[in-house]
Amino acid sequence: MLPWIHLATAQTPEGDRLRLLRRGDEFSIRLEGGNELMNSRLGGSEEALATLAFDQLAGRPASRILIGGLGMGFTLRAAQSVAPPDARLIVCEIVPELADWATQHMETVFGDCLADPRVELRVGDVGAVIGEAGKAFDAILLDVDNGPDGLTRSENGSLYGEAGLHAARAKLTPGGVLAVWSAAPDTAFAKRLARYGFAVTTHIVRASRSRRGARHTIWIAVRRP
Secondary structure, eight states: OOOOEEEEEEEOTTSOEEEEEEETTEEEEEETTSOEEEETTOOHHHHHHHHHHHHHHTTSOOOEEEEEOOTTSHHHHHHHHHSOTTOEEEEEESOHHHHHHHHHTOHHHHTTGGGOTTEEEEESOHHHHHHHOSSOEEEEEEOSSSSSSOSSOGGGHHHHSHHHHHHHHHTEEEEEEEEEEESSOOHHHHHHHHHTTEEEEEEEEESSTTSOSOEEEEEEEEEOO
């Protein structure tokens, strides 16, 4: 088996170190110490985050989309494949190096998706982008951590609490969709979404496109009037 080759290191706002590794044509982003956060062969659930949200938006406008978390670009590319030609896809990534890795190391993964004129890549906190947005979004797709039980950044918890859900709902168009990815189910979070003005459906999806591997959770929360 080919060995993993260390390509680059980055640091999260809280000081945790991320490592980018490559083995043949496979890439992995891990926390220092070995916990894998992303793998280029396991993007099925991240793609489903976008496709499930757009399925919910079928028949209504989907022209302004916010994606929290660039990662390896799976959610972005899935959104591009179904978004209309006039859509604006705003991608927010908190770690600047991850945006750099997309073009410096993982060109084979990203292709030319960041050159799409519909795409705007912002380096910063998606929570701040939501709070400061002057125009509502048709969908907000969040994959910024391991889910409501944050792993890499404790501030991400504010996205999933009362204040964060109120802010997201306020910046969604009527009938707009808040889609949230999680590594594990969380019944309390689903109830919280319903309590704060969303109609919620929970989807369990496989990490792999082959429908194998770990099961992840996606909540599709529609803003109620």
